[in-house]
Amino acid sequence: MEKEKIFVTKALLPSYEAYCEMLRDIWDSHWLTNNGKYHKELTERLEEYLEVPYLTLLCNGHMSLELAIQALGLRGEVITTPFTFASTTHAIARSGLTPVFCDINYRDYTIDVTQIEKMITEKTTAILPVHVYGSVCDVEAIEEIAKKHGLKVLYDAAHAFGVSYKGKGVGMYGDASVFSFHATKVFNTIEGGAVVTKNKEMAEKLRYLRNFGIQSEEEIAYIGANAKMNEFQAAMGLCNLQQINSAIRARGQVIRHYRERLYGQKGIVLLQQQKEASSNYAYMPVLFTEEFGADRDEIYSRLKEEGIYSRKYFYPLLNTLECYKGVARSGETPVAEYVSRHILTLPVDPSLTEEQIDRICEQILKCRMEAK
Numbered sequence: 541m542e543k544e545k546i547f548v549t550k551a552l553l554p555s556y557e558a559y560c561e562m563l564r565d566i567w568d569s570h571w572l573t574n575n576g577k578y579h580k581e582l583t584e585r586l587e588e589y590l591e592v593p594y595l596t597l598l599c600n601g602h603m604s605l606e607l608a609i610q611a612l613g614l615r616g617e618v619i620t621t622p623f624t625f626a627s628t629t630h631a632i633a634r635s636g637l638t639p640v641f642c643d644i645n646y647r648d649y650t651i652d653v654t655q656i657e658k659m660i661t662e663k664t665t666a667i668l669p670v671h672v673y674g675s676v677c678d679v680e681a682i683e684e685i686a687k688k689h690g691l692k693v694l695y696d697a698a699h700a701f702g703v704s705y706k707g708k709g710v711g712m713y714g715d716a717s718v719f720s721f722h723a724t725k726v727f728n729t730i731e732g733g734a735v736v737t738k739n740k741e742m743a744e745k746l747r748y749l750r751n752f753g754i755q756s757e758e759e760i761a762y763i764g765a766n767a768k769m770n771e772f773q774a775a776m777g778l779c780n781l782q783q784i785n786s787a788i789r790a791r792g793q794v795i796r797h798y799r800e801r802l803y804g805q806k807g808i809v810l811l812q813q814q815k816e817a818s819s820n821y822a823y824m825p826v827l828f829t830e831e832f833g834a835d836r837d838e839i840y841s842r843l844k845e846e847g848i849y850s851r852k853y854f855y856p857l858l859n860t861l862e863c864y865k866g867v868a869r870s871g872e873t874p875v876a877e878y879v880s881r882h883i884l885t886l887p888v889d890p891s892l893t894e895e896q897i898d899r900i901c902e903q904i905l906k907c908r909m910e911a912k
């Protein structure tokens with residue numbers, strides 16, 4: 541019998557009927573993109589949901605990073621980490637800036653704030669930390685360093701949709717934050733993203749930048765791009781937003797079940813729930829130390845043979861890539877190197893059943909027995 545396949549994630553979708561219902565208005569109005577009705581509605585809904593004053597919808601998370609970098613006027617060097625999705629660093633390099641790689645901490649895999657200051661030079665203009673796996677960076681320490689050295693802070697919050705920290709939306713920290721609404725993320729608009737900020741002027745600028753910098757019929761004020769979200773994407777967002785709380789709750793159940801199965805096993809390190817942050821249960825990273833017996837790659841392959849598709853997020857580390865030779869600068873990153881070689885993210889989606897999770901954990905623990 542063919543083994544049931546389990547993928548690392550499954551896109552959140554509304555009912556077919558609910559989405560089709562939304563399409564009727566698009567057909568009737570012939571308004572497909574450029575600040576349509578759904579686009580406006582989704583902007584307002586997301587500002588409420590994410591508890592931020594200004595949100596600019598964009599075509600995807602990556603362009604949101606690039607336009608946020610442009611809107612903030614960054615130049616020179618930008619300090620970030622190599623333990624992230626390539627988009628973070630690509631956005632810096634594609635803007636003609638130099639990514640500077642700082643190590644991560646072993647606690648939650650976000651930027652190691654004790655290492656940031658030694659990476660600062662007179663060319664540094666910003667810090668671009670990542671709320672990796674939805675864990676909130678040490679925002680207070682980062683703010684203090686940024687203030688002291690006159691740096692901007694742009695957060696890559698692609699993993700942190702709906703997360704709050706000390707009772708505030710995570711997007712309220714730093715000069716701006718970027719979210720991704722890609723199909724594989726907790727909340728999706730098929731492809732999509734947004735920049736959030738407390739700064740009204742920045743939000744206005746972003747709204748021009750996403751549409752070629754056009755300010756009015758006869759005025760082009762900025763060298764902008766085409767990075768607009770269309771009505772079909774916004775409609776998907778509005779539908780998905782209606783079920784996002786239940787989807788996050790269901791993810792929470794999945795993560796709790798994994799934790800019950802894997803907690804306390806020798807050689808297994810689970811991501812800790814942060815004390816003052818809420819979780820969106822976006823990912824289930826598991827770190828396998830030498831004590832586990834089997835190594836990460838063996839476990840990955842074993843699961844794949846069983847039709848279970850996990851991911852080596854984030855491997856390879858970005859500071860080891862050939863395309864960054866001579867483009868980026870890197871400090872010593874021993875923690876990132878270790879974590880990158882030992883971590884595996886397991887399948888998580890709201891519909892994953894306890895039986896499926898049991899099957900995944902059983903296979904993982906079996907690897908250890910066989911290694912002995």
Ligand SMILES: *Cc1c(COP(=O)(O)O)cnc(C)c1O
Pocket residue numbers: 600601602603624625627628670696698699720721722731732733
């Ligand atoms: C997904 C992701 C992005 C890019 O978002 P897209 O919407 O796919 O362009 C950027 N940074 C991180 C950390 C991501 O996971």
